Amino acid sequence: MSIISTENLNKTYHESEVPVHALKDVNLNIEQGEFTAVVGPSGSGKSTLLHLIGGLDIPSAGKVIIDGIDINTFSGSKLTEYRLYNIGFVFQAYNLLPVLSAVENVEFIMLLQKKAKQQRRKRALELIDAVGLAGRAGHKPVQLSGGEQQRVAVARAIASNPKYVLADEPTANLDSHSAGILLDIMESLNNNLETTFIFSTHDERVVRRARRVIELEDGKVKGI
């Protein structure tokens, strides 16, 4: 059963004099537990697609349907709450909070969910352990390598048990070794927890590991 589907999804940016059509009539269905890569050259609309699926942006036309509900019918605060409980995000630039330690960064999402302190600390430590950073839980992001920071970001993304994780170029800033470790972790989480992962990527290493590849070109789905 599809947990995410898009219907004639269009996105046009009007930030310059010439409108930019980032997505054109994209129709997709993504099933529970998929490990999917969205690939395509720069400007093909990968990040735009992820932003729309993640409820971070509003489509110019078309629908994003999650669990049978068009998420664009939600109010701003409802959409924020929906993201908090249903979607995990991993960003290319890690985007950890620099003032918090690794474990606090993971805990942060659960704090927003107003979970009890003991419960969130226990789960955060388990997740830190799961991404292989047990000894680095108290380190601040600046004390961690890029690969380690991205592993913390993955732990943060799955801390709330989301329905799906959206990862925008997660390995772009990582060396081969770190990228390999990160993919192993995400694959293992996908297998063990059945968390749906959707990546946008240029990285062949990710594409090779994906079980499904959606190819975009000039805002259109070229191949699935």
Place this chain on the structure above:
Amino acid sequence: MVTGIAWKNIWRNKTRSLIIISAIAIGLCCSLLSSSISFAMGEQMIQSAIRTRLSDIQIHNPKFTKDKNIHFFIANAADIVNQIEKNPKLVAASKRVTINAMVSSPASAAGVLVLGIDPGEEKSISNINNSISKGNYFQTDLRYPVVLGEKLASTLDVQLGSKIVLTFQDISGELTGGAFRIAGIFRTVSSEFDRSNVFVLASDLWDLLQTDTLYTEIAVLLNRGANVDSAAQSIRKIVPDMKVDTWRTLAPELSYIEETTSVSLFIFMGVILMALTFGTTNSMLMAVLERRRELGMLMAVGMSGKSIFLMIVLETFFLSLTGALAGLAFTLIFLILLSCTGIDLSYFAKGLSEYGIAEILFPYLPGFMFAAVTIMVIITAIISALFPALKALRLRPAQVLRM
């Protein structure tokens, strides 16, 4: 945790935060110190007037306040003093005979207010006895001794022991007078007082007036900090047929100084804080712009706009409050030090004495000023946080995360 993150965030760019904190602390400290000098000057002018002539409360025959004729005396002054002395707020009371008179010497003449007193009583409410620069305060065997100010002595060109003549109206309105010998010369912080008041023994005035014991005024001194208006009210209940005035009604110009000092200081503080608001807003705006991606991430992962707004407001609040507390602490330290040493204004002594201000000034700030300034800082912190916080709210996560 938003509070914890906000506090940690302000230390991310230590240099910038310390500059803002220092600006607030220094601005606040300097303005509070200058305020404390103004307060001290105002308070000294008031205290100088109270402890020389005015006292906290004066009681008169109601008719005397309209027509300063000695005929309108207080009939039972001693009884009144006995009754009001039971008030616990009262330090002392002194009975006086006050007459407008002409003082003349071989060299010159001047209009003065003659205060006929009992030196023992007067000592307890006035500090003239402590302001004697030459001679003594009625500790003399001279007949008809007089104590006058340096300025008046200079105008009359008289010395200690010189004779002067006081001319005034008696109880029937006829001119009378007598020769007095200078027993003491005083110098208060007010030149004006020194040139227009002379003290004589009340009993000498009775001799010259050819009357029995007679007083026109009862001066009352209260404990420092006592509520003058409520004390006056309780005295009015005891002597309903007398006119009871506080120093505020007797010398409205001094009351005006007290009121305007506070108001002008609040305006002054408001201007300083408004200037600091621009600096804080600018700094927080830079912080928001630098952290656009991070704020976008927070929005993306589900942090509500309300929490983001609160976080930015708290950051600004902490920044301002830290600066304010540092400023208040420095002010307190300086005030404690200056309360021991004082500020030497002897270079300006001549000018200041015209206003009843001493050469050594001891700055002070009333407690309410500290509380009021803290509240003002909190309000301005919130105002300066609004624009950066609204700017943060307007960020679109999809846009900033793409940058």
